[in-house]
Each structure stands twice: as C-alpha cells, then as structure tokens.
Amino acid sequence: MQQAEKPNNLMTILDKAILGRALSCEEIGFLLSLDAEEDLERLFAAAGTVRSRWFGKTVFLYGFLYFNTACSNNCLFCQYRKSNSKATRYSKSTEMIDTIVRKMEASGVHLIDLTMGEFADGTKEAESEYGRLSSFIQKIRKESDIPIMVSPGVVNRSVLADLAEAGADWYACYQETYARPLFAKVRPGQNFDTRYGAKLTAREKGMHLEEGMLIGLGESLEDRANTIIGMRELDADQVRVMSLVAHPDTPMADMAPTPEIEELKVIAVMRLVMPDRLIPASLDVGGLAGLKRRLEAGANVVTSMIIPGMGLSGVANQELDIEDARRTPEAIAPILRECGLTPASADEFRPWLAARNHTRTGGRSGL
Numbered sequence: 001m002q003q004a005e006k007p008n009n010l011m012t013i014l015d016k017a018i019l020g021r022a023l024s025c026e027e028i029g030f031l032l033s034l035d036a037e038e039d040l041e042r043l044f045a046a047a048g049t050v051r052s053r054w055f056g057k058t059v060f061l062y063g064f065l066y067f068n069t070a071c072s073n074n075c076l077f078c079q080y081r082k083s084n085s086k087a088t089r090y091s092k093s094t095e096m097i098d099t100i101v102r103k104m105e106a107s108g109v110h111l112i113d114l115t116m117g118e119f120a121d122g123t124k125e126a127e128s129e130y131g132r133l134s135s136f137i138q139k140i141r142k143e144s145d146i147p148i149m150v151s152p153g154v155v156n157r158s159v160l161a162d163l164a165e166a167g168a169d170w171y172a173c174y175q176e177t178y179a180r181p182l183f184a185k186v187r188p189g190q191n192f193d194t195r196y197g198a199k200l201t202a203r204e205k206g207m208h209l210e211e212g213m214l215i216g217l218g219e220s221l222e223d224r225a226n227t228i229i230g231m232r233e234l235d236a237d238q239v240r241v242m243s244l245v246a247h248p249d250t251p252m253a254d255m256a257p258t259p260e261i262e263e264l265k266v267i268a269v270m271r272l273v274m275p276d277r278l279i280p281a282s283l284d285v286g287g288l289a290g291l292k293r294r295l296e297a298g299a300n301v302v303t304s305m306i307i308p309g310m311g312l313s314g315v316a317n318q319e320l321d322i323e324d325a326r327r328t329p330e331a332i333a334p335i336l337r338e339c340g341l342t343p344a345s346a347d348e349f350r351p352w353l354a355a356r357n358h359t360r361t362g363g364r365s366g367l
C-alpha cells in the first residue's frame with residue numbers, strides 16, 4: 001500500500017473526512033500509522049467533531065449477557081475455544097436469563113446483547129440452543145420493546161429467520177479481520193464467505209448488523225485499513241474494534257500485547273470513515289479505567305455492561321470489573337460526565353434504528 005505523503009497531508013485528510021468525503025485505503029493507512037502526539041491529538045479531535053455532528057453529546061449503553069460459553073469452534077485467540085478444557089463453561093437456565101434481563105432493563109441500558117458460543121449446524125445441541133435463544137427473545141418481546149442483539153456465531157438461514165421472527169433487532173457476527181489468510185489461520189476450519197454471508201442473510205431478514213475487528217493478531221496496518229474498508233462496504237450499522245487479550249490457555253498466549261493507542265486510533269479512524277455509525281467503547285479490554293480514552297477517540301456506545309453477582313463472564317477478559325460492579329450504568333456515569341457526554345433517553349434508540357434503515361434506502365440518519 002502506498003502511504004499518502006507526510007506531513008502534509010494530515011490536515012488535508014482530516015478536513016476531507018470532516019467534510020464527509022470518503023477516505024481511500026492509503027489515507028486510512030496513513031491515519032493508522034500516526035504516532036506523534038500532536039498528530040494523534042488532531043486525529044482524536046477530528047473524530048470528536050464528527051461524532052458530535054452525528055450524535056451530539058449522546059451515548060448508548062449496552063447490557064451484555066453471555067448465556068452459554070460452550071463452543072464448537074477453535075479460534076486461536078479465544079479462551080472459549082472448544083479445545084480449552086480449562087475454560088469456564090456454563091449455560092444459564094431460562095429462569096436465570098429472565099432474571100438477568102429484567103435487572104439489565106431496570107439498570108437503564110438501551111439494548112440487550114444475548115451472546116453464546118457457536119454450535120455446529122445440524123446438531124441436536126444447535127437445534128436446542130438456538131431454539132432456546134428464539135424463545136428468550138419471544139419472551140422478552142412480549143414484555144418489552146428494548147432492542148435485542150443476538151451473537152450466536154454463524155447460523156443458517158432458517159435460524160436467522162427464526163431469530164428475526166422472534167424479535168431480534170441486531171445480528172452481531174465479527175469477521176475480526178478481512179485479511180483472508182489471517183482469517184484462515186486464526187479461525188481454523190471456518191469459512192470467510194460463509195461468515196460474511198450470514199450477515200447479509202441477517203440483513204435480508206430485517207436485522208441490523210454489527211461487524212467487528214480484532215487487532216493484535218499479527219495483522220499489518222494495511223490489513224487493518226482493508227478491514228475498515230470492508231466494514232464500510234458491508235455498510236454495517238455498528239462497527240467495533242477490540243485488542244487481543246492473549247489468554248494463557250490459547251495458542252496465542254505469547255502474542256505481544258497491543259498498545260492501547262492502536263485500538264484508540266482504529267476507533268478514531270472508524271469514526272472518520274463511517275461517521276454516522278454506532279462505535280462501541282468496549283469495557284472488555286481496558287475495563288472502566290480505559291473507557292474515557294475510548295470515548296475521547298470517538299466512540300458513542302458503551303459496552304459490555306454486565307450485571308454483577310450472577311456468575312457471568314466477559315469475552316476477552318473473563319472477570320475484568322464484573323463482580324466489583326464497575327461495568328454498570330451507575331459506575332460509568334462519572335466518566336461520561338468527565339467527557340461531557342450523557343446517556344441517551346430511553347426512547348432515542350428505536351428512532352435511530354429506524355433512521356438507519358431509511359439511510360440504507362436512500363435517506364439520511366442522525367439524532
């Protein structure tokens with residue numbers, strides 16, 4: 001990839017993004033390569049300007065419920081991979097899920113993310129767990145209008161239709177990288193196109209899409225830039241980045257930690273490239289201590305908030321900030337105030353979703 005010329009071009013590229021013009025792969029790569037403090041400040045300031053334009057001072061809060069930690073896949077980066085016999089495995093009962101969902105709603109989150117590991121297509125387990133997921137959604141939907149995101153891994157067309165029919169609003173399924181050789185390495189036995197295709201099917205069924213990238217897998221800057229371009233082409237409604245947390249019981253245990261600034265740069269660049277999209281600041285990597293920096297980089301969603309005292313795990317970090325109640329709307333409130341941000345009111349999220357649908361069919365979104 002040819003780099004856009006330094007020094008020059010930083011303000012030109014930022015101005016171009018602020019004006020809403022599409023950045024090229026080279027320009028994205030250039031922004032991702034910045035390392036001088038004053039350049040990074042300009043990058044984050046531009047991302048903040050763009051976020052304010054589209055979302056004002058408002059952020060959305062997501063509750064996270066990882067209800068079944070079994071998985072039939074063996075992703076190299078994931079502690080819940082099938083081969084890890086030391087992983088904490090649990091499957092929450094329907095009653096427990098009901099209790100947690102009620103607590104989450106009462107806590108003031110704007111969306112509930114129901115996450116599970118992936119089950120091999122056609123197995124009895126898959127039929128049972130995906131059926132159970134549809135039933136929870138139907139139950140929640142009978143009592144509440146809260147938006148629901150499902151993260152069940154790659155599922156077939158019929159399961160996606162059931163989930164959408166039950167009332168799921170969002171399908172989250174992360175490619176993690178658009179570099180195909182790297183995808184094949186870190187997701188052994190999985191198919192890039194099948195995973196991508198599941199997202200297209202989910203959209204066809206009426207669901208919004210969340211796409212995600214993981215950095216620190218050994219990818220190049222060009223890979224990161226291409227992944228951001230891929231997300232833009234997918235036209236995902238929400239795009240997230242997380243840094244690899246190298247878990248000791250995985251084949252990636254020895255990967256060098258990714259400096260936090262790399263994740264912050266990706267957040268800022270995603271904001272400039274996809275200005276009107278939801279971009280989460282994940283509590284799963286840096287916990288409450290890392291939230292302010294992610295918001296200052298241009299994020300406008302806080303995820304994943306977890307109800308303490310329920311024996312629940314996070315994804316990248318199994319325990320970080322969970323049982324000491326640091327992943328709750330109450331705990332993050334002071335950080336939001338410091339950033340001059342405020343949680344959206346309960347009735348602001350549905351209109352945003354409707355506006356996004358309108359955008360994809362030719363209108364414009366924004367609060």
Ligand code: SF4
Nearest residue numbers: 071073075078081117
């Ligand atoms: S990343 Fe998801 S699909 Fe891969 S092993 Fe972990 S839970 Fe399973």
